[in-house]
Amino acid sequence: MDKLHFTIRVDAPVHTVWTTMLDESTYRDWTRTFHEGSHYVGSWAQGGLIRFLAPDQNGSHSGLVATVIENRRDEFISLEIRGEVSRGIDDTTSAHARRFAGAHEDYSFSESDGVTTLVVEVDTDEEFTAMFAADWPRALARLAELAEERASTAD
Template sequence: MEKLKFKKEINASAEKVWEVLLGVSTYPLWTAVFAAGSTVETDWKKGSKAYFSDGKGHGMVSRIEENIPNQFISIKHLGEFKDGKEDLNKDWGEAFENYTLETVEGKTLLTIDLQISKDWVDYMEKTWPAALEKVAELAE
């Protein structure tokens, strides 16, 4: 597993950035950078499952490990799903995404910490900066 970190200062409140990150209407807009038609099905509550879909019936099964509104959310990736069927048999280890929002001089510093398979490092290094730009555009 590899650890990656991405940061973006956004000229908006933490509440607004949080709304963009998790909002039903905004989530698909900023995650389109990863996969056009991306959706998520979850209530974002600690302990809840989350289904991150590519819009074609495939995606990741995850669990919300922590949720402190407007400050921090941790998502542990458990496996995949295809055509509505979960496959949790692959060893994903400690694959996670953490989103930390800090208020700094009236702006929000958004930090993304990832622990992912080496296979995904190049892709994430290319796409996360673009995704953060889109989050900023939507929040500002």
């Protein structure tokens, strides 16, 4: 498993970046980079189960299922991948699903003078390293655009 690191500075308060990242409508927007139709079902609350889904070629929803290990509002979120979702069904036991099990996604937020720094650390199967290395910066750039738009209209 590879660990990828990404950092972006966003000209918006930390709470604006936080809510833009997690709100369902804006989440769908900034995660389109990974797969059109990306969304989540579940809770970001600590201990909550959350499914990251997108339509597959059969019209079903597939993706990953995770547990929210830690959630400190406006500071930090840690997820642990449990397995995958295939055609709408959670799979944590097959050999394919176990490739993802135990992977972490961590999001750290800090603010200084109205500028938020977001650091993302993602474990990924080697098969997806190149794709995520290209997609994450584009997704984070879109997240920054959305958060900065929100911040400018709040003034």
